[in-house]
Amino acid sequence: MLGQIISQALTLHNVLIMNLGITLGIVIGAMPGLSLTFAVTVVLTLTYGMDSMAGMYLLLGTYVGGMYGGSITAILINTPGTSNAAATVFDGYPLAQQGRAGDALRAALLASTIGGMFSAIVLLFLAPQVAKVVLLIGSPEYFALCVFGMLAAISTAGKNKLKGLISAALGLLMSTVGLDHIYGSQRLMFGNYKLMGGLKVSTCMLGAYALTQVLFMAKNVYSAHRDERAQQVKYVKSTLRLRDMLKYWKTLLRSSLIGTVIGAIPGTGGATSAMFCYNEARRASPNAENFGKGEIEGVVAAECGNNAVTGATMIPMLTLGIPGDSLTAIMLGALTMQGITPGSQLFSSGSIWVYAIMGGLLVINIFLLLQGLVFSRGFANISRVPMIVMVPCIIAVCCMGGFAIGNTTFEVSVLIAFGLLGYLMRRFNFPIPPLTIGLVLGNLFETNLRRSLVLSGGSASIFFTRPVCLLILVLSVVFAFLPEIKDIVAKIKASRAGAGAR
């Protein structure tokens, strides 16, 4: 089987696609202001016409490359290319100012690779086991897991949970557009037969993320008149070697573990993981006082932590078909576009596709290391690309990509409509990830809700009388509203303490 996986995954075509994805990911990730979600959304348009394995390799390459690419601008121009590299700035930029930009970039690269590979190995061994457990659960539990996924997405909205909930409900509502699966009646189609098959998630995401990003970018470019290149610290060649990194083995191991655990939890992500790992590294380091002033260990912890989520985020996506964040939601959208339904059946069907994907992630991390070592100077120059050039380029890519998704100009109209929706949502602080995750999860959500209610004869008590289902629902609520619950508990404690003092 291993031979089969290798022969399918490592064809020349797939290897080239992986490397193309990594390059695109690093390039987009290294441009300040463009998020990793944006990178994966734009690259998604190129997966049209590819077979599912190559398409996934392209997206995974972009994901892994973009995660590392964000560190380049963090180190060289003190601006994280993506939010995942926010913690890399703390020590990366001071190192660059000290004339050690090359060392910081090399440390980021090696740590990213180690974190990514660790996570990919965990995915490879853990996902099949999780899939076996998933086979045992019924519709009510699946519905509860969908609720968990949705609430996890809402929890990323921070203090805007109410708006997050509205956004999620809107996403789920939009997923109902088209023909009803059971009765075949038209739903929210406004008489347009082109909506019969429903809204294409990929087009919606391209509009909501990429086109929206362009509108905000245009405003920033105009107000700052940024047609000049960003000022960056001079790139100095690295003297750091792999064996120099080995002295940080404890930090690498700790950050890999933390990143993998955080990545497997829906609603978290690379930024949370990197910050957590950075703080843990500072707490445990004998050089804690040097953190923030240019400590290689700080860069190592942050970069290892953010890349260690890459494999772990795939666990709920591949085994349950539930995206943990907007990035995996896009990948899920791509799989749906290819006609592949993620879930436990991927593992039980005997197909090697899913193993080739997981093994491919491991290989992608190796290519990331190779590309980073060979082209580090070239990648360092990407952060100097002026933003003004990117605005019309992205508009053209979005429209061509939107057309390619459905092979019809109607998709371009949907893309433009979602661009406006995304702009208004961002302008008025409605989070976009719950909307897109709702769009992806909608069908699964409704199907399992329907099945559960049919099983129980229309009674919602089925969700509260089955222990596993109830446990998942309680955990979802606790997980999503943890800060609010903590506040309430603190207030109760304070009032009790006040009453006791009196």
Next chain:
Amino acid sequence: MTKAQYRKAREELLVMLVCTALVALLMLYVIPVLIRVPAAALKDDSFTPRTFPYFLGTIMAICVLIGDVKTGVEFVRARREALACGCLKEAEPKKTLHDRITGFIPWIVYALVVLYGVGITRIGFVIPTVLMIPAVLLLLRCRKWQYYLYVYLFAGGIWVVFRYVLHVQLP
């Protein structure tokens, strides 16, 4: 309390009120009119094609009502504080023409994207792309001719990739 904070509170309230109106429209018009329930479903099934949309509409309705109350209370508090400190009578800082235009830039770019989309539908990709690029760059006050060239090269490259590598029959 500053005038900006007062304005923010007012904006939040207005946004929630607009959302309330939209949710009301959804529940009272969109779902009943745009989702037809077959007679068989009405007779035998407790889960009709409308059940899930109504379920979501109800969640949205609860959220917007809570939001109305919350933002309403915040607005009243902000107004009271703003009146007390007299900051509502403060003179507006004078906006330059540049500041005024900046606020409209996303809308102008969006209008260009819409025109681009219409152009694609009517006459295909090539001519609208050739026109869209300088329109956007001129709007953003790009003065370097090299940048125009780079964008044309990039757009041309992407067109070739879609057309000849991915075999997408772009119109």
